[in-house]
Amino acid sequence: MAIDIQMPALSPTMEEGTLAKWMVKEGDTVSSGDVLAEIETDKATMEVESIDEGVVGRIVVAEGTENVKVGTVILQLLEDGEDASALSSPAAAAPQAAPAASPEPAPTPAAAPVRKAAPPEPSIPTNIKMVELTVRDALRDAMAEEMRRDPHVFVMGEEVAEYQGAYKVTRGLLDEFGAKRVVDTPITEHGFAGIGVGAAMGGLKPIVEFMTFNFAMQAIDHIINSAAKTLYMSGGQMRCPIVFRGPNGAASRVGAQHSQDYSSWYAHVPGLKVIAPYDAADAKGLLKAAIRDPNPVVFLEHELLYGETFEVPDMDDFLIPIGKAKVRREGADVTIVAHSRMVGRSLEAADILAGQGIDAEVIDLRTLRPLDTDTVIESVKKTNRIVCAEEGWGQHGVGAEISAVVTQEAFDYLDAPPARVHQEDVPLPYAANLEALSLPGVQKVVEAARKVCYKD
Amino acid sequence: MRYLTAIYFISELMRGIMAKKAKSPKTNKAELTDYYRDMLLIRRFEEKAGQLYGMGQIAGFCHLYIGQEAVVVGMRHAMKEGDQMITSYRDHGHMLACGMTARGVMAELTGRIGGYSRGKGGSMHMFSVEKNFYGGHGIVGAQVPIGAGLGFANKYLENGAVSLAFFGDGAANQGQVYETFNMAELWDLPVVFIIENNQYAMGTSVERSSAETELYKRGISFGIEGVQVNGMDVLAVREAGKKAIKHARDGKGPMILEMKTYRYRGHSMSDPAKYRTRDEVKEVREERDPIDQVKERLIEEGWADQDSLKAIDKEIKAIVSDSADFALESPEPDPSELYTDVLLEA
Ligand SMILES: Cc1ncc(C[n+]2csc(CCOP(=O)(O)OP(=O)(O)O)c2C)c(N)n1
Numbered sequence: 161m162a163i164d165i166q167m168p169a170l171s172p173t174m175e176e177g178t179l180a181k182w183m184v185k186e187g188d189t190v191s192s193g194d195v196l197a198e199i200e201t202d203k204a205t206m207e208v209e210s211i212d213e214g215v216v217g218r219i220v221v222a223e224g225t226e227n228v229k230v231g232t233v234i235l236q237l238l239e240d241g242e243d244a245s246a247l248s249s250p251a252a253a254a255p256q257a258a259p260a261a262s263p264e265p266a267p268t269p270a271a272a273p274v275r276k277a278a279p280p281e282p283s284i285p286t287n288i289k290m291v292e293l294t295v296r297d298a299l300r301d302a303m304a305e306e307m308r309r310d311p312h313v314f315v316m317g318e319e320v321a322e323y324q325g326a327y328k329v330t331r332g333l334l335d336e337f338g339a340k341r342v343v344d345t346p347i348t349e350h351g352f353a354g355i356g357v358g359a360a361m362g363g364l365k366p367i368v369e370f371m372t373f374n375f376a377m378q379a380i381d382h383i384i385n386s387a388a389k390t391l392y393m394s395g396g397q398m399r400c401p402i403v404f405r406g407p408n409g410a411a412s413r414v415g416a417q418h419s420q421d422y423s424s425w426y427a428h429v430p431g432l433k434v435i436a437p438y439d440a441a442d443a444k445g446l447l448k449a450a451i452r453d454p455n456p457v458v459f460l461e462h463e464l465l466y467g468e469t470f471e472v473p474d475m476d477d478f479l480i481p482i483g484k485a486k487v488r489r490e491g492a493d494v495t496i497v498a499h500s501r502m503v504g505r506s507l508e509a510a511d512i513l514a515g516q517g518i519d520a521e522v523i524d525l526r527t528l529r530p531l532d533t534d535t536v537i538e539s540v541k542k543t544n545r546i547v548c549a550e551e552g553w554g555q556h557g558v559g560a561e562i563s564a565v566v567t568q569e570a571f572d573y574l575d576a577p578p579a580r581v582h583q584e585d586v587p588l589p590y591a592a593n594l595e596a597l598s599l600p601g602v603q604k605v606v607e608a609a610r611k612v613c614y615k616d
Numbered sequence: 617m618r619y620l621t622a623i624y625f626i627s628e629l630m631r632g633i634m635a636k637k638a639k640s641p642k643t644n645k646a647e648l649t650d651y652y653r654d655m656l657l658i659r660r661f662e663e664k665a666g667q668l669y670g671m672g673q674i675a676g677f678c679h680l681y682i683g684q685e686a687v688v689v690g691m692r693h694a695m696k697e698g699d700q701m702i703t704s705y706r707d708h709g710h711m712l713a714c715g716m717t718a719r720g721v722m723a724e725l726t727g728r729i730g731g732y733s734r735g736k737g738g739s740m741h742m743f744s745v746e747k748n749f750y751g752g753h754g755i756v757g758a759q760v761p762i763g764a765g766l767g768f769a770n771k772y773l774e775n776g777a778v779s780l781a782f783f784g785d786g787a788a789n790q791g792q793v794y795e796t797f798n799m800a801e802l803w804d805l806p807v808v809f810i811i812e813n814n815q816y817a818m819g820t821s822v823e824r825s826s827a828e829t830e831l832y833k834r835g836i837s838f839g840i841e842g843v844q845v846n847g848m849d850v851l852a853v854r855e856a857g858k859k860a861i862k863h864a865r866d867g868k869g870p871m872i873l874e875m876k877t878y879r880y881r882g883h884s885m886s887d888p889a890k891y892r893t894r895d896e897v898k899e900v901r902e903e904r905d906p907i908d909q910v911k912e913r914l915i916e917e918g919w920a921d922q923d924s925l926k927a928i929d930k931e932i933k934a935i936v937s938d939s940a941d942f943a944l945e946s947p948e949p950d951p952s953e954l955y956t957d958v959l960l961e962a
């Protein structure tokens with residue numbers, strides 16, 4: 161039996177890729193470690209190495225083929241002494257998923273409800289053309305536009321320049337702006353965050369990228385003690401216009417030390433602005449606003465949203481005001497408040513709820529500090545019920561804050577106690593089934609909404 | 617101990633150069649065969665892990681140790697029973713060298729109950745109290761002060777043990793490393809700092825990240841003696857390791873060993889591989905491979921022939937494929953495991 165070589169998964173989130181180039185041809189002898197092919201994904205070009213020895217029997221997937229699913233047989237290798245008769249027709253794409261437990265199954269919305277359009281963004285003229293952009297490219301465009309506009313803006317962080325960004329968010333910036341303004345740092349978060357703060361005090365407008373916010377814990381002293389408190393401590397003299405940005409929250413199966421949501425950590429701190437966008441338009445408009453803002457801003461992105469595509473207004477100077485929540489879906493029965501990736505899950509939950517006769521309103525907070533409580537209270541006055549959904553832990557979380565504000569300011573309007581959806585109160589486990597149980601998914605939002613509507 | 621002279625610099629430099637050129641230290645059939653077996657186990661284990669990753673059975677980050685085997689195996693054979701190891705996320709090789717089972721490590725990689733962390737840690741986070749392996753740390757540099765803390769406890773408890781703290785060239789730039797160097801030397805802690813200089817931190821070469829690229833010199837301002845070692849030569853590693861561990865055990869404080877080594881595979885599984893040429897990797901594999909070197913020596917000395925090497929190969933393959941079978945058959949953790957091990961009953 162020939163050895164079937166499959167399209168490998170080369171990253172935690174890869175589902176398919178382009179077979180960019182074959183490095184071997186039929187009849188070649190390969191040994192363990194030889195590069196067989198080059199594969200491209202939206203993030204990177206990667207090499208597939210052989211771990212077996214043998215002769216290339218058949219190249220099954222041609223060079224240049226796009227969207228090859230992980231698990232598809234791409235090549236058949238003949239082992240010692242086999243000839244071409246050993247070549248079977250390879251089983252059709254058979255991606256081997258880990259036995260049980262993939263994360264939450266994609267819920268099929270009952271009775272295919274039409275998703276209600278979000279009300280228009282007041283800051284976007286209604287006749288503007290929209291273009292499709294991934295969140296990743298929207299962030300990159302925001303930085304590039306601001307760097308063109310203001311020579312004081314520069315980016316620094318680990319792998320931001322030559323590598324084009326660990327998650328490719330800074331792709332192309334080195335080419336356009338050069339090494340003076342796109343600065344690769346050593347792995348020294350505490351040091352370069354401090355250097356960023358000093359550069360901001362010295363008159364520049366740094367964008368400091370953390371490869372992920374998990375590593376910003378090394379630097380949190382400078383974010384809070386040096387950046388957030390300086391204006392106040394200096395009686396209003398000393399400015400620190402800086403943006404700290406990077407992916408926040410759980411990626412996929414990367415374990416406890418690489419999967420933490422810091423939303424409530426930073427949202428706790430006076431002297432900071434904290435932004436956590438969901439879609440590409442907000443990512444772009446809010447990042448541009450953050451870079452122009454005279455204050456230190458913590459900008460929390462999400463790795464699992466980088467590759468998602470959304471419509472973004474095609475206009476110069478597209479800015480979204482910091483501190484304004486957005487009603488993503490209007491509804492009458494229950495308010496669901498979320499930010500970042502939980503917005504998408506809440507919208508999916510709202511679709512499911514619609515099929516069950518519950519009309520949910522979904523509010524995307526977008527900014528966590530200052531917190532737009534007016535929009536939330538307004539909504540609760542209408543729906544009389546609220547569910548707060550976040551990816552982080554519940555205790556002292558964003559939902560805890562919103563529940564408190566709503567109880568304080570709209571107590572008389574509530575028909576049920578506020579409900580919270582959040583990660584289980586444990587460090588994030590690696591095992592697929594435990595990870596899926598730990599993270600808040602669509603189903604948990606649906607359940608919480610039904611509960612506050614007294615439907616269960 | 618805090619002698620610092622120009623002569624010191626030069627002699628250390630010479631030592632580094634000589635370590636590369638000198639003929640490998642004395643050895644014998646039994647021990648060299650052991651080292652060969654230990655290194656081969658790591659290599660084959662890692663290849664299997666890479667394969668299981670490609671099949672979707674391992675997920676998240678998975679940092680392979682292929683190319684660096686001589687470092688951990690050489691150090692392992694310089695240690696004594698009771699000495700401790702701690703390292704980064706690139707930890708599979710260290711665990712196998714510590715005598716942790718291939719089954720337990722592989723099952724952790726697949727996230728199953730039979731894994732060392734019952735599936736809750738993953739590739740980067742495994743530990744063994746029994747084998748004195750202290751992790752498995754995902755935050756670059758974090759294991760360095762923790763390793764010195766193990767040394768602190770050893771000294772305090774007067775247990776005679778030495779702690780070995782492994783970290784990368786990239787980690788060698790973290791501030792906490794220098795805070796640790798200072799305290800470790802100030803308090804003469806029994807710890808050895810082993811910098812696994814594989815020349816890259818993700819896509820950043822040492823030259824692009826480091827003002828001083830000779831990493832064994834990084835302890836000079838603290839008075840810590842540093843040595844550069846050919847980390848592709850298991851015997852050179854063992855010799856340097858023995859000296860450094862003795863130094864630490866004798867109460868003379870820490871030493872720094874800079875192991876010049878190389879990782880063949882990408883940083884983790886997804887790696888754009890644009891930061892180095894294919895030829896660079898090929899050249900190291902072909903000319904400096906730690907396992908091939910030992911294999912040649914075994915044959916040269918008449919301590920092995922193709923048949924005996926094949927037999928070892930077979931034996932290792934069996935261990936590895938058994939570990940993979942185990943890792944795929946072991947069940948996922950019970951859902952109740954989600955809430956256990958957060959805190960202990962006080
Ligand atoms: C504090 C921190 N910053 C960044 C990262 C992301 N990261 C993981 S490994 C790595 C490179 C480390 O390189 P090196 O220390 O040379 O070790 P190697 O991977 O080569 O073994 C980086 C930047 C991290 N895990 N922790």
Ligand SMILES: [Mg+2]
Pocket residue numbers: 784785786812813814815816817818
């Ligand atoms: Mg390295």
